[in-house]
Amino acid sequence: MVKKHIYPIVLTIAAVSVIYAFVGSTTSQGKPEKHEGFSPDKPKAIAVAMPKLKDSMALNASEQYESHKIDSFFHALSKRAKFNGNVLVAHSGKVLYKGSFGVSNYKTKDQLSDSSEFQLGSVSKQFTAVAVMMLKEQGKLDYSDSIQKFYPDFPYKGITVGMLLAHRSGLPNYMYLCGNVCKDQKTPMDNQQVVQLLIERHPPKYFPANHKFEYSNTNYCLLAAITEKVSGVSFGEFLRYKIFMPLGMNHTYIYDKADTLIPNCVTGYNANYKKAGYDFLDGVTGDKGIYSTTDDVLKWDQALYTDKLLKQSTLKEAFTPHSRWMNEHNYGYGWRLVIFDHDTLVYHDGWWHGFNAAFMRDIKGKNTIIVLSNHVNWCINQSRDLLTMLREESEEDGGTTTASVRSTRN
Numbered sequence: 001m002v003k004k005h006i007y008p009i010v011l012t013i014a015a016v017s018v019i020y021a022f023v024g025s026t027t028s029q030g031k032p033e034k035h036e037g038f039s040p041d042k043p044k045a046i047a048v049a050m051p052k053l054k055d056s057m058a059l060n061a062s063e064q065y066e067s068h069k070i071d072s073f074f075h076a077l078s079k080r081a082k083f084n085g086n087v088l089v090a091h092s093g094k095v096l097y098k099g100s101f102g103v104s105n106y107k108t109k110d111q112l113s114d115s116s117e118f119q120l121g122s123v124s125k126q127f128t129a130v131a132v133m134m135l136k137e138q139g140k141l142d143y144s145d146s147i148q149k150f151y152p153d154f155p156y157k158g159i160t161v162g163m164l165l166a167h168r169s170g171l172p173n174y175m176y177l178c179g180n181v182c183k184d185q186k187t188p189m190d191n192q193q194v195v196q197l198l199i200e201r202h203p204p205k206y207f208p209a210n211h212k213f214e215y216s217n218t219n220y221c222l223l224a225a226i227t228e229k230v231s232g233v234s235f236g237e238f239l240r241y242k243i244f245m246p247l248g249m250n251h252t253y254i255y256d257k258a259d260t261l262i263p264n265c266v267t268g269y270n271a272n273y274k275k276a277g278y279d280f281l282d283g284v285t286g287d288k289g290i291y292s293t294t295d296d297v298l299k300w301d302q303a304l305y306t307d308k309l310l311k312q313s314t315l316k317e318a319f320t321p322h323s324r325w326m327n328e329h330n331y332g333y334g335w336r337l338v339i340f341d342h343d344t345l346v347y348h349d350g351w352w353h354g355f356n357a358a359f360m361r362d363i364k365g366k367n368t369i370i371v372l373s374n375h376v377n378w379c380i381n382q383s384r385d386l387l388t389m390l391r392e393e394s395e396e397d398g399g400t401t402t403a404s405v406r407s408t409r410n
Contacts, residue, residue, distance in 0.1 A: 182197075
């Protein structure tokens with residue numbers, strides 16, 4: 001008989017499939033093309049010792065049983081859909097399942113491990129939001145502050161910090177602007193340069209400020225720039241000393257255009273298995289740019305249940321909808337929101353230069369799903385198959401199901 005107390009994890013996994021159906025463009029999952037003289041091999045199963053857990057964290061029989069079920073799912077996903085990445089599932093901070101599938105580099109065949117560091121893409125936005133909220137809590141800025149308070153020459157009027165956080169500014173996409181007008185596309189840009197380019201070029205807005213929600217990386221690029229202005233340090237330094245180090249996130253850092261050496265960084269690959277590499281927009285952060293591991297993201301997740309970084313009353317704004325609900329989806333501050341089974345789940349996905357990331361928090365059930373991948377093929381949305389399997393198992397047992405535990409590497 002499977003325990004009831006971890007049933008919400010099933011709902012969380014289900015929500016991942018709902019989310020990807022809404023926000024992800026689906027990419028062909030046919031046979032991959034061959035590139036650079038290599039052919040992707042099937043991931044090899046490699047035994048890894050179980051992590052040492054305190055007695056109070058020992059796994060019970062039902063958790064072990066469900067662990068094997070989930071493990072089988074990801075083995076099948078890696079074989080059938082070429083899933084390549086790291087997975088971590090937790091309940092109340094306890095690791096229920098952790099696994100590595102595939103390689104960090106298709107050319108060298110180096111295997112992924114717990115210490116493998118992935119680009120988080122837009123999952124980085126939640127860190128930017130918290131940085132801004134920390135400054136707000138310290139009285140150094142307010143959500144109602146206009147951008148002109150920090151950049152007097154900024155040509156777009158009526159846009160506030162809160163509108164940037166909620167994607168309601170109407171600002172044009174800085175990536176298109178930079179791609180069109182920047183002659184030097186080898187030297188990485190930074191956030192202050194993007195702000196200056198918006199001031200000089202003044203491309204038209206997409207719509208009036210606060211008119212509607214429209215997701216835009218420009219908003220979080222500007223928020224990182226404002227953080228630098230207010231704090232007096234680089235955005236990377238702010239995150240390092242205010243968030244990463246205090247939480248013991250020792251394998252997490254932000255891209256620095258002056259230091260491209262990332263010790264445990266895995267290589268990102270596009271859908272056709274072509275190496276993604278870097279470009280001049282990698283120097284712009286806030287909207288992307290953070291590298292991390294599944295273990296470190298879990299530390300971040302758990303800190304958000306406490307007052308270590310922010311008061312819970314302050315953090316509540318991040319999980320509050322700031323626009324009209326559309327197809328049961330909304331946006332807070334740095335987090336996407338989705339209605340699922342009469343509850344609101346918070347999550348964010350990421351996609352940048354050969355990396356996919358999915359981070360789901362079932363706050364009510366205290367369940368966490370973290371999936372980091374270095375090969376873009378959007379196969380993560382097949383988690384609906386896992387949901388079906390778990391629910392069928394639950395019905396057979398006449399109760400609810402629990403998702404659980406083991407550590408594996410493939």
